[in-house]
Amino acid sequence: MKAQRLLTYYLRSKAFYYLFAILLIAAGNVIQAYYPKVLGQFTDRLKSGSITIPDIERYGLILLVIGLLYGSMAGLGQYVIMRLGRGFELLTRGSLFRHFTSLSESYYSKHGVGQMLSYVMNDVTSVRESISVCLNHTTNASILILSAVVMMLTSSIPPFLIVTCVAPLLFIPWLVVRFGPQIRQRSMTVQNSLGAMTEAAEEQFGGIRVTKKFAVERIMITRFGAKVDDIKANQLQLVRISSVFQALLPFLGTLSLIVTIAYGGFLTMRGSISMGSFVSLTLYVRLMINPLQQIGNVINTMQRSRASLERIGKLLATEGDIQEQKEAAPLLQHSADIHIRSLSFRYPGSGRDALLGINLTIPDGKTVGIIGKTGSGKTTLVKLLLRIYDAPAGTIYIGGREIRTVTLESLRGDIAYVPQDGFLFSTTLRDNIAFSQRDASLAAVEAASKEAHIYDSIMGFKEGFGTKLGERGVTLSGGQRQRTSLARGLIKDAPILILDDSVSAVDAVTETAIIGNIRRLRKKKTTLIIAHRISALKHADEIIVLDEGRIAQRGTHSKLLLEEGIYRELYRLQEGGAKNASAT
Ligand SMILES: Nc1ncnc2c1ncn2[C@@H]1O[C@H](COP(=O)(O)OP(=O)(O)OP(=O)(O)O)[C@@H](O)[C@H]1O
Numbered sequence: 001m002k003a004q005r006l007l008t009y010y011l012r013s014k015a016f017y018y019l020f021a022i023l024l025i026a027a028g029n030v031i032q033a034y035y036p037k038v039l040g041q042f043t044d045r046l047k048s049g050s051i052t053i054p055d056i057e058r059y060g061l062i063l064l065v066i067g068l069l070y071g072s073m074a075g076l077g078q079y080v081i082m083r084l085g086r087g088f089e090l091l092t093r094g095s096l097f098r099h100f101t102s103l104s105e106s107y108y109s110k111h112g113v114g115q116m117l118s119y120v121m122n123d124v125t126s127v128r129e130s131i132s133v134c135l136n137h138t139t140n141a142s143i144l145i146l147s148a149v150v151m152m153l154t155s156s157i158p159p160f161l162i163v164t165c166v167a168p169l170l171f172i173p174w175l176v177v178r179f180g181p182q183i184r185q186r187s188m189t190v191q192n193s194l195g196a197m198t199e200a201a202e203e204q205f206g207g208i209r210v211t212k213k214f215a216v217e218r219i220m221i222t223r224f225g226a227k228v229d230d231i232k233a234n235q236l237q238l239v240r241i242s243s244v245f246q247a248l249l250p251f252l253g254t255l256s257l258i259v260t261i262a263y264g265g266f267l268t269m270r271g272s273i274s275m276g277s278f279v280s281l282t283l284y285v286r287l288m289i290n291p292l293q294q295i296g297n298v299i300n301t302m303q304r305s306r307a308s309l310e311r312i313g314k315l316l317a318t319e320g321d322i323q324e325q326k327e328a329a330p331l332l333q334h335s336a337d338i339h340i341r342s343l344s345f346r347y348p349g350s351g352r353d354a355l356l357g358i359n360l361t362i363p364d365g366k367t368v369g370i371i372g373k374t375g376s377g378k379t380t381l382v383k384l385l386l387r388i389y390d391a392p393a394g395t396i397y398i399g400g401r402e403i404r405t406v407t408l409e410s411l412r413g414d415i416a417y418v419p420q421d422g423f424l425f426s427t428t429l430r431d432n433i434a435f436s437q438r439d440a441s442l443a444a445v446e447a448a449s450k451e452a453h454i455y456d457s458i459m460g461f462k463e464g465f466g467t468k469l470g471e472r473g474v475t476l477s478g479g480q481r482q483r484t485s486l487a488r489g490l491i492k493d494a495p496i497l498i499l500d501d502s503v504s505a506v507d508a509v510t511e512t513a514i515i516g517n518i519r520r521l522r523k524k525k526t527t528l529i530i531a532h533r534i535s536a537l538k539h540a541d542e543i544i545v546l547d548e549g550r551i552a553q554r555g556t557h558s559k560l561l562l563e564e565g566i567y568r569e570l571y572r573l574q575e576g577g578a579k580n581a582s583a584t
Helices: 002-013 015-032 035-048 053-102 105-110 113-153 159-206 208-213 217-269 275-317 378-385 408-413 429-433 442-451 455-459 478-491 508-521 557-562 566-583
Strands: 338-345 355-362 367-372 396-398 415-418 496-500 526-530 542-547 550-555
Touching (some): 002 053, 002 113, 015 053, 035 113, 053 113, 113 275, 159 217, 338 378, 367 378, 367 566, 429 442, 550 566, 557 566
Parallel strands (some): 367 542, 496 526
Antiparallel strands (some): 338 355, 338 396
8 A cells, every 4th residue: 555655665764763762762761660679679678777868868869860861861752753753744745745736637526625635634644643652652651561571570579479460461452453443443434524524614615705695604504513513423433432442451450450459468468578579569560551551542543543544545546547658758849730530528427428529620820719508518628638538549639649649748738728717826916827937027927918908907906916816915806817817828828729718707898809819819829719709709710619519510600600500599699689788
């Protein structure tokens, strides 16, 4: 599993530091295990009446040194382990992010942003905590228990007494086998419900404006409340089983202590062992109760983190649907003509074809317009051109090359795609426009903004192109956002430009001006204009009318106006609307 490999790789690469930390903690605990011995000797001296004031000072000093050494060594060891844990967190988050960027749109359409955040936040934190807590507590506990056992065995306490006293602890492995898988299973359920809650939260926050406009806050609160209740129920189940498990381990320790006091006390009364041995034995057994609690903690945490590791592993094993061929070469730019041959496409899991039998040629340097009712397959065609989804083999060619045989970077680099609602990042307007051309000069950014008719709006902001968007910046209107996104596409000056309803949110006058600019700029460059308004594409060399995934009509604007069909009907409706509007 990839996640486990990531963990093993990290632990191996930092093995030296981990070893150093473990040694420090171990040494601290070995030193701490001396204190019952010191107290036992002190008790015997006290009881025999041979103790002097300098002896008391000496014993006090020894205990102080034990405390200081233990505190500093174990503390430093813990610090190193915690630091390394943070390093793992960083590495895993980076790997997950890189992996997310390699996944295809079909993954994102099925998994919400919230769920992805949950992997990056909850699961990674859970694994990080487990590394730190497990190493820390395991070292602490095992060394302390081992030291206690060794010290007991090397003391004057009879071995049969030691074995009897620690016998209840032999049930620990049984408890681990009994409870471990259940804790892991329930942790998995909790992590899944946490993911669902983060996803719901992300969706609710994203849609908060719509919620408010429709005054359905109560419904949204109820829906979100249901997710929270789900987590609560799952977490309570986990807490219940974890608590029982964690309580049983120290309970076994308490049983040991009871046996020690009863049996050890009996032997002391009979004079079989000294009072000092009895005190030491009691302290040793008591010393083991805390480590036992820690072991319980470790096992709990480990089971939880195994659940998270499994989730991360599954995610890392998911591969993007769109894979680049090993022998893929860059798209040659001799010619930017597009050929589509008998293309039919159906989305994975969908019951109907989004495109059916499409044959289309866009000669190099020509402009083609695509119009059609909503849902007729216009955007699907673009997604296939960009390989957001894979079209069947042998159906799409650019510059004479089947698009599956070219590198994704060159394919997407040679196409400037301007969607209807291009996402703008929370950064400056300049950075948003120069998104794919990071080194573009301010003059180039300004020129693209002028072509997209957004320049004046930007200059109206106090900080011009340095204006920040998003949470701490300005909020653009729908039309301003669209034109900023258009400027981002135009600055790319790519061999192929695709406008997907990219001027739908601007007024008719601005649209005419923008289309005029695009015609001038793209005179000898391949351009695909998708629009609902005929005015945006009537100048195209060829216009395709899509209807339910098929090409219903094709031709120039004037030819299509002469034909009976969807185009003429649309023209009649749109022109009629425009005339009515101008008449009123
Ligand atoms: N990811 C998807 N999974 C399944 N079906 C999809 C997916 N995306 C689109 N579709 C379906 O494919 C068909 C064509 O959608 P497409 O987005 O291409 O239409 P469109 O012509 O661009 O519409 P609009 O003008 O509204 O943007 C529709 O029936 C739509 O429901």
